[in-house]
Amino acid sequence: MPIRVASRRRTAASLAAAFPGAEFVDVTSRTAEPWVRLSPFYPHGGIPVPYDAGVTSESVEGIWQALKVFQDVDVDPARLGITAMKGLKRTVRRYGPVRGHRTGLHGDRLLPYESARRRIYLPAYRWVLEHRVADLVERIRDKSDVVLLDYTTNGDVADPTSPLSHAALIQRYAEGRWPREADAETA
Template structure:
């Protein structure tokens, strides 16, 4: 069977995919699928390049290590468990100059490198260590019927920097054994 990634705002999902298991994996999705959201506070997620430092969520790591012109990182984002108040906006903080390699790191990573070296390993760690049971359920279901993963964005190309990266697309590659990015 096939695993599809579809925009959550699309109104014809069920009609377009009859019989499919539809899983809204956004922060607004129902249990248990909401657990696939990068905002979900699993806790105990290792922060890349930061031995002994953990985050509540993948999004907490991504936002904590983001550096704006004139400001440093915000380690407070690592402890956010409400799935709210995580985003740092350009409107409020100015231009993003990169992502720091860990809480004590000195190297700044460009956007694509930060996706590859911070976001991808963090999200995959969650899939393998916090969500293995649900990943197994989705794999079993996909043997019998199509799976539709709902997300706000559908971009699965890490190198496409013009659009946000879809965690549902990353989940699809993990489910299908196509995860091409080394840890």
């Protein structure tokens, strides 16, 4: 049976009705061990930062937030060292419109949103799936009927209308359908 993805915000009754007999695995930062380790906020440490040879981050979200560039605020290397799973986000409410994601802490290019997803987020999260939580991915593959719960369910890297669901990425990785990381755009 395929791995499925649903919103963590749904009620238990709604989930049970939609997926009778399924096992539900919450993969958000608000769940317990061991599944919390699948969250992009989890501080695994040693995660390579794309475009920055030798630079690592505690979390995938730390990389994403560190390389984000706003109208008046550039990269924030301090995000790479955060281990608390809180205080990682850098928002437009505080810093203004996002201009893009820098190709490394000292890179000279800004990647637009989709390119940044493909060239920064996907490689970083895939590295975690392969090097830090391969055991959990195998446990998910071994389940006969499983639904991964996340706050968002968008598994389309090219869809900017909602945040990308890491549960959907886990699903695609476990099923051998990882999204294309590189794209034609050179930004």
